[in-house]
Amino acid sequence: DVKVTQSSRYLVKRTGEKVFLECVQDMDHENMFWYRQDPGLGLRLIYFSYDVKMKEKGDIPEGYSVSREKKERFSLILESASTNQTSMYLCASIPAHSSYEQYFGPGTRLTVT
Amino acid sequence: RKEVEQDPGPFNVPEGATVAFNCTYSNSASQSFFWYRQDCRKEPKLLMSVYSSGNEDGRFTAQLNRASQYISLLIRDSKLSDSATYLCVVTKYNFNKFYFGSGTKLNVKP
Numbered sequence: 001d002v003k004v005t006q007s008s009r010y011l012v013k014r015t016g017e018k019v020f021l022e023c024v025q026d027m028d029h030e031n032m033f034w035y036r037q038d039p040g041l042g043l044r045l046i047y048f049s050y051d052v053k054m055k056e057k058g059d060i061p062e063g064y065s066v067s068r069e070k071k072e073r074f075s076l077i078l079e080s081a082s083t084n085q086t087s088m089y090l091c092a093s094i095p096a097h098s099s100y101e102q103y104f105g106p107g108t109r110l111t112v113t
Numbered sequence: 114r115k116e117v118e119q120d121p122g123p124f125n126v127p128e129g130a131t132v133a134f135n136c137t138y139s140n141s142a143s144q145s146f147f148w149y150r151q152d153c154r155k156e157p158k159l160l161m162s163v164y165s166s167g168n169e170d171g172r173f174t175a176q177l178n179r180a181s182q183y184i185s186l187l188i189r190d191s192k193l194s195d196s197a198t199y200l201c202v203v204t205k206y207n208f209n210k211f212y213f214g215s216g217t218k219l220n221v222k223p
Contacts, residue, residue: 033211040121042200042215043157058210090156101147102211104156 003027004105006091012111019078021108023091029103030096032074034058034066036087037107043090049074050096081112114139117203119214127222130191134217136201137183143212146177148186149200151216157200160186191221 007022025032031050035043035058045058047066055066063085067075074093078085091105119136126132138146146163161168163175163184174187188195201214
């Protein structure tokens, strides 16, 4: 059974803080994704990675960076958190060359005050 | 223009009703199509893929119309447990990017 875990379910940070969101998957998937989900906007892709140390920008990368040092772990970094980054953050993974199911983590609800 | 558009709803239906959702996509090069289900405060999970010939899984039927660039989901004999948000998802040729609609909310009432 595929499992994708995220480091926190709820997180509250202050404006200007550096924030790390961690995602780990246990199925040896090559591709990993970070999305944010906001009401009325759906899921929007921030970054994705198709291999260790490889990353590509998604549709809304501004204000974010990512790190993939190990295959199973994909980290999202908010360099200087702002209130407009308050959102639900979802990590997902999928095997390479697969167009089938993305497996999602439970999400991290981040509030920036 | 959004890659994928859905009616946000909510669709409020009684138990036993049949309900249908549509979703339109903007890029004719889109290759794979899915419906995901997302329960309140939970992560999205795959409900079913959508094939060109249409496909059925129990009470759920998905259809694809490439000419008009829309996909549909039909739910027959609605159950209370069907209450959720249904996300339409489309991928392009490289499969590395999945485009999600903003979801259609379904409330099934007793």
